[in-house]
Amino acid sequence: MPTTLLFELSDGIARVTINRPDKLNALNATVISELGDAVTRIETDAAVRGVILTGAGSKAFVAGADISELAEQGPIEGKARSMAGQLVFRRLERSGKPVIAAVNGFALGGGCELAMACHIRVAAEHARFGQPEVKLGIGPGYGGTARLPRLVGRGRALELLLTGAMIDAAEAFRIGLVNRVVPADRLLAEAEALLGTILENGPLAIRACLEAVDAGLETSLDQALLLEANHFGLLSATEDMREGTRAFTEKRKAVFKGV
């Protein structure tokens, strides 16, 4: 049984909650390991169709890597810690299931990095974002220098990375770091409604979109277009595509089976 994580599955949605509220859900080695186990289940359990990731309590999503562990590490351990977290976050990002971060408070350092490894971010109005690692004399270790510039552009990313400054949810929305800002008491409902809208669509098509954007952003335009065309062709061999197009012409709601 995980000790730092809650995993609830209902109606195809896995609700994963980082559960160390007394430490503002800081990511220690146990959280990373248990998050890895949760990702394995997300990857392999066909009953999981989408994921909502949030933090316990109302104050923090995740306030970063656990600073008490960082304080003890040497260079070999530091690199290993970074790579272990990066791997878990990357597996989540490439799980093939849509993942929405419901950011319910501070998303700092590893917390901002975890939110960025999710496909979509919905933030409560009181959420705060930042990469304050430089204030500790260290840099981001869980993907901050890689994902932040991809999301908000080089200049804005460097300003956040170099100053370590915190921004509020409205500013995070303005620069494209979050998709939506909602009242705190509506956060989970709004994230679930958004995920529900996504899950009404063809699951193979969703998976293809996730893969094409993930791989396509890292390659040339021509390679990205070829990947898209390959997906377009492959999806044309699915029952879901027949069902989706038939349902349109028959003016009814499609019933997708993921085949």
Ligand code: COA
């Ligand atoms: N690692 C370990 N413990 C953390 C933590 C972290 N990243 N962030 C918060 N905590 C712990 C605090 O040490 C405190 O524990 P204690 O009650 O045993 O002393 C508890 O969580 C509550 O945090 P506290 O600092 O008292 O809350 P606050 O409201 O005064 O401040 C923050 C909130 C988020 C501004 C502040 O906790 C903070 O700056 N955290 C570190 C953020 C950071 O640098 N993250 C990047 C790490 S690489």
